[in-house]
Amino acid sequence: MNVLKVKQNKFIATICILTLLTVFLFIISLNLGVIRIGPLDVFKTLVGQGTARDQLVLVDFRLPRMVLSLLIGAGLAVAGAILQGVSKNDLADPGILGINTGAGFSVILFIYFFQGSMNSVSTLGTFLMPLFAFVGAGIAALLIYVLAWKKGIDPVRLILVGIGVNSGFGAAIVIFQLKMNPQDFMQAAVWLSGDIWGANWKMVSVLAPLILLLLPFAIYKGHILNLLHLGDQVATGLGIRVEKERRQLLLVAVGLAGFSVAAGGGIAFLGLVAPHIAKRLIGPRHQLLLPVTALLGSFLVLLADTIGKNLLAPTQIPVGIVVAVFSAPYFIYLLMKAK
Template sequence: MENILPLEAERKKKIRRITVLSILAILILLTFIISMNTGYSSLSPMEVIRTFFGMGTEKQSLILFEFRLPRIIVAILVGAGLAVSGCILQGISRNALADPGILGITTGAGLMVVLFVSFYPSNTAAPVLFLPFLALVGGSLTALLIYKLSYKKHHGLLPSRLILTGIAVAAGISALMTILTLRLTPQKYDFVAVWLAGTIWGTSWEFVLTLLPWIIVLFTFIFYKARILDVLNFGDKLATGLGVPVEKERLKLLAAAVGLAASCVSVSGGIAFIGLIGPHLARRLIGPHHQFLLPASALAGALLLLVADTLGRTIMQPSEIHAGIVVAIIGAPYFLYLLARSKA
């Protein structure tokens, strides 16, 4: 009887986690459907269905397949990627405030994109496939700098020092980006201003195909390392005692988190707080075990950004509010709440 009770409790927990994941997936599907129906050129549900099955007009097909669907899919991929990146950073640093935006990783990635836009000839099209690699270089260099400044030989990675260092480095990079904008042409300045505000600017199938391999490969690696993240949460000493090469695994996971954040930033701009809110929402709903927390974070982040982008496109038509601004309206108060509760 004593053995049956823990098994029953574990079975109920597993059912509850699967239920939460299913509900998040259903909410994403519903938002996906609503987002296809909303925008500057409104399409009724029946028009969307007919167009989806090839029975719509040429204009309806153009709106749905060339404008809305790529943007919706990019929003889902970016939201999932940023949330999983934030979940990893929170896990390896054991700091609830860790986030690719707050730590300056997205800012570092964005700096490389802005540098590329600044110096690339304006009369030719920028190669889309090149942008994630540039963003990865910028994000990696920024993450390495923050890691080196936060790490102490006899104390390991200090969570409070990590946050403060990340904020300081992000502020410095943002100042450098502001200086760079002074030499831009009006056309390039408009692009950088939109990027800094955080918007889904990569709205073609080319961007979807560019981002998708990064998401698939890095998600596969990260989900494979879910148990390592659980062990790292016990602390460096206990993790080492359990046979985990702590620094080696931490660097691998940090590289994966940077790769996700950088590739997402390259097509979405400086969208902050998704990597903070997504994992926290998932953790409250599903618990701390990364086997379920990582997919829940991905679904929560995808839902948050898709809702933010849909609201931004519909609230003030014909004008558009950038998704990053909508997310910031939600995320900034939540960050202050977490900061007030933090004991770091």
């Protein structure tokens, strides 16, 4: 009983610290940028007392991008945690497995055939893009699941199949990029590297309900992930309908990854790194792990966006590149540890 209380106290403390860090970073990020706005002016603008320029910069440009950063980070991080739990593979990640690339390919197809240009995405297109991304991510996940299945899911086979599917979708994306005009080609390349694109309140209004509905459901299913980790036979013996639960969880992971890619492109490694850091902080119980992972993902993407916007200002570094720079060494460490 004392051990359980200690873990609960540790969980509450971790959540509080991560929330405070995220809020602090959020406030700092509001002040930073090509146009610097002082803390007092930020406060005045947020309560409707600021200048027209500050209102435009903060409310129309910075705030939507930062809110999307929080949503994308939470979505990709939890998707990675679910994939690792379902596959029992510590190297599973929607970026590495090709789910993000499948979603990206579907969005590129949508823009190429229905919108005509990266610069002319209509209001209807803003609502349809997450749907196309979800379908693309679902097709990629289905391919990986079918090809990796051989009397069960082998962790090594899953990674190898995922890398192959990732490469296939990546090649298909390049084919359609080459058919675009040079400006769209460059924009698509930057977006696919993990750039927060379409950062406006319309995109926030579309993605926020989708991601905020899936996240609580994923946390609610945390106990199922714990049981699946024990093995299919044990989970079945405990009354769990293994395949049904696995399909539901995969669908949630696909939704979170696909919707996140629609606005944030292919941010790789986040779904790998955030769950591992969360495990070190709070342990492997998914009821506690998933909320911490979501907060960590939000914090890391917001941090990467803040660094990317200001390190080489006025030039912006895509969020995905900043995340990859910090996460790739950890991925290599995990690969070496897996051997």
